[in-house]
Structures are given as C-alpha cells and as structure tokens.
Amino acid sequence: MVDIFLNEKYIGEVDNGDTFINKIKEERRKSILPNELNYYYEEKYNSIYLNTSKGRARRPLIIVKNGASLFKKEHIDAIDKGLLKWKDLLKEGIIEYVDAAEEENCYIALDENNLNKDHTHIEISPVAILGLCTSLVPYSNYGGSSRLIRGTKILKQSLGLYSSNFLLRMDTDVNILHYPQIPLTKTFMHDIFNYDKHPSGQNVVIAIMSYEGYNMSDAIIVNKGSVDRGFGRSTFFKPFSSEEKRYQGGLMDEFTIPDKEVKGYRAEKDYKFLEDDGVIYEGAKIKADDVLVGKVSPPRFLGEFEEFSIAANVKRESSVALKHGEKGVVDSVLLTENEEGNRLVQVRLREQRIPEVGDKFASRHGQKGVISYIVKTEDMPFTVSGIVPDILFSPFGIPSRMTISHLIEIIAGKVSALSGEFVDGTAFDVTPESDLKENLLKMGFKDDGTELMYNGITGKVYPARIYIGNIYYLKLKHMVANKLHARASGKIQLLTRQPIEGRLQGGGLRIGEMEKDCFVAHGAAMVLKERFDSDKTVIYVCEECGMWAVYDNYKDKESCPKCGSKVKISSIEVSYAFKLLIDELKALCVYPKIILGGKF
C-alpha cells in the first residue's frame, strides 16, 4: 500500500505505486492532467507526493521512450518551417517540465551519445543545465563548479554598456565602461542575447608571471600605457534631485541662491556655481560642500507664540550639496515637474574613473584581483615580437584554484587574435584544445602558449618561458575611489560623544567587539584603553552620595547638588558612554551609587 499526498495533504492510498505513477505520467503527457502537476515517489517511506503548488523551479526536458528520444528530425524540420511551436511540443508530450523533486525519480541523459534503455529523459542541450550568466563563461566545463559559480557572480558586477540611452537616463550609481569590446572567446549565449550590443569587458594581453614581488596573492600588475590608451576607463554617474515642496498654509520651497539671513546658511563660496535661478550650470567642476541646487524652505514648526517672533520666521536653508569625498563634473541639469505638479530639478554628476591602485578586475573564471602597481610601459616585460602585456597575473593563483578554463581561454584568445576569427568556447561543445595548439604552431608560435620574454628593466631574457595570450577582462564596480577612507578627528555624535558612522559623513572606523577581543588576548591593556579614548571625559563625583557633582568654572569650586559643597568631591576620567549609562539608569529609577576608592 502506498500513501498519496497532494500538496502535502494525505488524500488516500493505492495498491501499486508504479502503475499509479505511470498512469499519472501518461495522462499528463496527453494533457488530460495539467502539465503543472509533478510527482515524487519516495519508495523508502512508501509514499507518493503530488505537487501542483506555486513556487517550484521547473525546467523542460525531452522525454525518452525505450532508449530513443521523442524529439526527432521531422520536428526540427517542422520548427524550421514554422509549423511547430514550443506549445505544440508540450501538448504532444515530447517535452515536459520537471521540478526538483520529480528529478529525483528521473534518469536524465546529458546527450544522445550516452543514451541507453533506462533513461527517462534527455537534456534539450547539455548547456541547458547552465543558467544565462553561467553560459557566458567560455570553456566552463574545464573548471571546477565552485569557480564557475564565482565567475558567474563576478560577471554580474562587471562594468559595461548597460543601456545605449544612458545619457538620457537618471539611474542611480551607474558606471559606463568607455571602450567595451566583444570577447574573442565567445559562447553561443553571446550571440543569442546580442552581447555585441552591450558588452562588459575588454580583451587584454595577459602574461602569467610575477613582477618584482608586486603581484603577490591575487594582485595584478597593469601597464601604464594600456591605462593611458583607455584600458578599464569608466565614467561614474550619480544623480541628485530636489523639488519645490508645498506645505500647509500656501507655503512652499523656493529654488534660489539663499540670502545670508537664512537659517543654516553655508559659506558664501559654496554657492559660487549657482546661476540666478538657484540651479548649477552644466559643465561646472565641483567638489565636496559645493551646492548643486540652492533651495530655501519655510520655517518648520510655528508655535502659537513664535508666530510673531522674528527669529522663528526666518526661512531654512535646504540646498542639495556634495558630501565629503564626492567630486565631479555636472553632466546634465533637468528642469521638470513631478506627479504632484511640483517643480523638480535633477542634476547628474559625472566623474571619470581611470584605473588606479586598488581597483578590482577579474577574468570570467572567478579569478579576481586588485591592481597593486601600475608599471611604466618601458619597464614592462616584452616578447620577441615586441608585444607588451597589459596585465601581469600571478602564477600562484592557478594551482590551488585549478581554473583550467582560465588558462585555455588565454590560448584561445591568442589564436583568435592571431587568426582574426572568434573562437567558440561554449561548454561541452568547445573548440578542442588540440585544435588551438595546432593553430598556434601553424602561425609560428609554440603550441604550449609560452614565449620568450625580456625583462623590461634590465633588458635581459627571462630564464623561463612565459605563458602569454589574450583574455577577456572585466572591470568590477568596486573601486577605491568609492571606498577609500581615513580619519584623525572629526564629527561626533551629540548623544554619546563618540565618532559618527559612515564614510560620506567623514565618520570614524569602528573598533568592534572582535577587535577588542584581539587587544585583550594580547594583553595590550593600555592600547585597548587608548583606542576607546574617543569619548573620554573628566567628571566629578560626590563621595558622600555617589552621584555626579558639579564643577563651577567661574568660582573654581566643586559642589554636590544634594550634599552641598562641604563633602569630598573627586574627579574621575571615564568614557562619556558610561556617564550616559548611569544617567539612563537613574531614569529607570535605579540608584547607581559610585563608590570611589584608592586602587591600593
């Protein structure tokens, strides 16, 4: 007896699970049962789970009967003539959708060569097991799956031409690569989804070698000449917007250069780029604190008595300005109206990003790294034919990660660049490595991809042959210009007197729980104390009642609000956060009495 569950609910039982399943399968393929129905036969627990619920990932497979695929040549012909559609294949029971649970009961052949009598399904194409981004990685069946996943994630972070009308758009935090190229080593997916219309990387000459110890770990060395010629150059766009809001009582905001009387007026030089209408002009080169849109707002809360006070009736400053560390050129200014009919100003800031030390680059195989050094062209190594590589990649990145696809793409790119033809690197259907080697030999290069190279500094030949070729490199969106941050002293929080958070505000770098543990484990008590000194205060304590006392600077006298000035009052140096804690405990009606005493 086999229990049957429909959408996790027990509905009954049948005598024979296999015949039941077969019947379900037949009727689904004949479209008597809905094709969304999937089953899962758990023989160990003698139960069958039928599922029609939402939220299951399902994928199409070709049905196999008696060791032969149901999808025949006549179907292909019919599709070519336009007589047969995907819907028809589904209806005729040639293709069916299978969910993750049903896959457990299937035996799926990868391709027709491996087909045998036991198979129940066959993949539409072996690449169909990969997703869109994953199929963009060439020679991906030559690498490990973990690296492939990493490569896929990296592809999503790469800069390129995300949209061809980017100049008309106001998207947030956009990066455009200046000279994007089509990869020399393509896959079928590049052709299918018009990769040439929006590419996201550049073909570079790469040499796998170390250089003066600068490319240790995952760091890469970049040729200054390549950078000057536009390698990895991108533009960063950032939009700002401001609207003239309407308030109660007919009051509204106003775009203007604020008067000096306005509450919260900035320095005069901050408004210098504004035109008469209070909006910045296109092409202005601006940096931190410069105002983009000058705006004044009506006073915020008008109390009954303040209505007649002059001081409270002053307008507020509410301009849009650049924050700490931001700079760039005003790319475009847009004056328009929003849905409520309010006047709206949008300003787009443009900043050119030239590759610098710390910018992150990656190949398509999960091999990511940051630039550690930009070398002058004359100091770069060069080959016999005078080729100077754009990137030097550390050889130590290869053995532990075993990204063979990375190595093969270098040869494939070399063949492509020399022959002038694209190389196909579609997974499971690649141009074989042996063909690449043959081609290299034919064109007068060593078939293992290595070449003799000269040291750019000394001019001597390197004793080892260097593996050199062409590869597609991606610039990733993580750039130092967005992340670089340091601080000595600066703004503090009003409540705790500790440094504020955040890079854009010029905040501090936090010594957290685990960093604290590190100092403790080293026994570095004084370092620990010094690190937490950012909010230290001297405070007076009444030794009689154990509460905070007061120091009168004018009379140079301490006194306790409760016990008067005749008691003993001492000063202690503690963190302001502790003083705050004690005050908050008092608000909880807890009496935190401080008992002072000598340490000995």
Next chain:
Amino acid sequence: MLPDHLLKEAKELVKRYKMNIKQEKEFMKRLEDVYIGSKIDPGEAIGVITAESFGEPSTQMVLDTFHFAGVAEMSVTTGLSRLIEVLDARKTPSTPRMDLYLKPKYSKNVETVKKIAENIKETKMQDILKEITINIAKLQIEAEFDKRTMKDYGLKEKDLLDILKHSLKNVNMKETKEGFNCKSKEEITLSEIYRLKEKIKRIKISGLKGITRVLPVKNDEDEYIIYCAGSNLKDALQLEEIDHERTTSNNIYEISEVLGIEAARNAIIVEIQKVLDGQGLSIDIRHIMLLADIMTRNGEIKGVTRTGIAGEKESVLARAAFETPIKHILNASLIGEVDELNSVIENVILNQPIPLGTGLPQLIMRNLTEDKDEFN
C-alpha cells in the same frame, strides 16, 4: 617549586640513570626551567584565547553528516552543528548514538552478537506488521501481522493485542484471522485516522527504549562492537553481556546522570576532539580542558549560553552587556549588588585599564612628601 608528583618522578629518573651530584643539580635546574616556561604567565587572557582558538577553526568547518555505509537512517551529526550542540549543552543530541562494547566471552561470535543486538533494538509495531491500511468506507484501520517476523521475535498475537489495548485509548479492538481491526469510539476525520495509524505503527513492543537501529561492527582487534542509533546508557549498562567500562554514549547529560560529573567532563573533551578530528583541525587540549572544566565546575553541566556560564558572571555590568540588560540591572538594584570592576568588560565600559596583560601589574610608590626627612 616543582609539584610533588613531578619531584617524585624526577628523583626516580636520577636513581635510574645513576646521576652524580653535579648532574643531578643540572638536571633539576633544567627541569625547573622547563616547568616554569610551560606555565601560563600571570595576566594571560586564557578565556579570550580559548574562545578565539575555537572561533577561528570553526569558520573552516564543513557542515556534514557522517553516514554508515549501507545504513541510510544511521547517521551522526558532526562538524559545526555538533560542536554547537556540545557547547550549548543541549539536553539531547540531534543524533544520539551509543557504542556498546561486549565482555570478551560474548564479543567474538557473530551469532551471539547479532542476538544481543536484536534484543537491544527497540521493536515497534510497524516492524511486525505485514500491512496496515485505512478502510475509508468503514473509517477503520485494518492490520495484518507478519507471522514470520513474529516467530523470529518470539511474540504471540495475544500479547501484542494486550500491548495495543494498553497503549491506545478510545478505540475498539477486534481480532481478525490475519491481524486486527481498530476503530475509534468517537467520530473522527480522515486526517485523524491517518494520525492514529501512524501512532499504532510507533508502539513499542520490546528492546531498550530509544534504540532505533543497531549495527554490529568488527573492529581491528577482532572484536564486535554494537553501534546503536539512539542512546539509553542507564538500561544498557544493566545488561549482563555489556562491558560497562568501555561502553559510551554521545549524550553528555545521560553520562552525567549515570556516571557522574567527572565522566561528563571527559565526555565533553572526547566529543569536542571527535568533531575536530573529523574535520582535520586541531585545538590545543588545554583549551578544551579549560572549557570542559568551566562547563562542569558546579557539578552540573552548564552550556556556554545566557542561561549557562555567561549568566554566572560576577559583574552586573558584564552580564548586562551580554544579554537582556534591563533584567540584570533591575535585579541587581533590588538586592543592592556592588560591582567591584574586577574583570574585563566592566573596565572597557568605563574606559579603564583592564586587569589583564600589561594592565595587571600595579606600581606602589611611597609618597615622597610624607617621608621627606628620610631622604634628606
């Protein structure tokens, strides 16, 4: 300087190697140096170092379960999840397991071992039923006994029905030719009758409670060990055939109850090391010992949790900084607790030097103004 047992051992060595006085002096000096050198320095933050020594390797741990070849349901949690289980001192492990060693006269013969294993295993109703189905029309459960298995276990139909009647309430039992029919006295729905069916399947008939699976395995010394899924140390140790000196469980609470707190301390050490060995990692044994000592020092097992050892800290501020601050502070104020600021976290909160490492030694200086005359 040296502890007694070390001194005794050293003297024996002096005698055995027939050292002369000069040699003996040199030997004792070097021994003392090594002894002092291997002691932990005053002010070393052993607690934090232990915590970091556990924390770092645990980031590399792989979450995986260990399966016995061929037996699908017998698996053991290992890795990080097991480590957390031990450190949190969970009452029952997610995969309880017992390794039964047998006395030499029983442990060599396969057949005897198999028989012992069979008796230990908890037999449930579903094991001796050929079929159990729901008759939807009559809303009753119809079961058929597997006569052959019943014979193997030496069970009689009458005994089984007695057990059934004893453990089920509100049902009518009817003996049939093959087995029995079971119908509820009240009106019940389809899903309730399904639950009743599952309940019947799980009724215990014989064996040790909780032992769901047994697996006799031959070890390197040609001796059979019975691995059990499920743990019941108390009952297992009372069996005649069992070697009670070597038999263990991975349930630390059970060990503590049956064998005492010292055994539990050792069990914690062994269990942690098992996890580490399985992952190919290593932590110095002294860290593990420190942890096991702290966890068992009160005579009962305390986990490294808010309710366990972290809740036992002396300082109010330290406890409040860890979890549920308002509860700790209000309770402290009710009984007028005094925080002496003797530990690390309190001093970090107050931004004072911590009494550890370089913050531990203090300098006492004589006040020169008071003793002026002496110096002049």
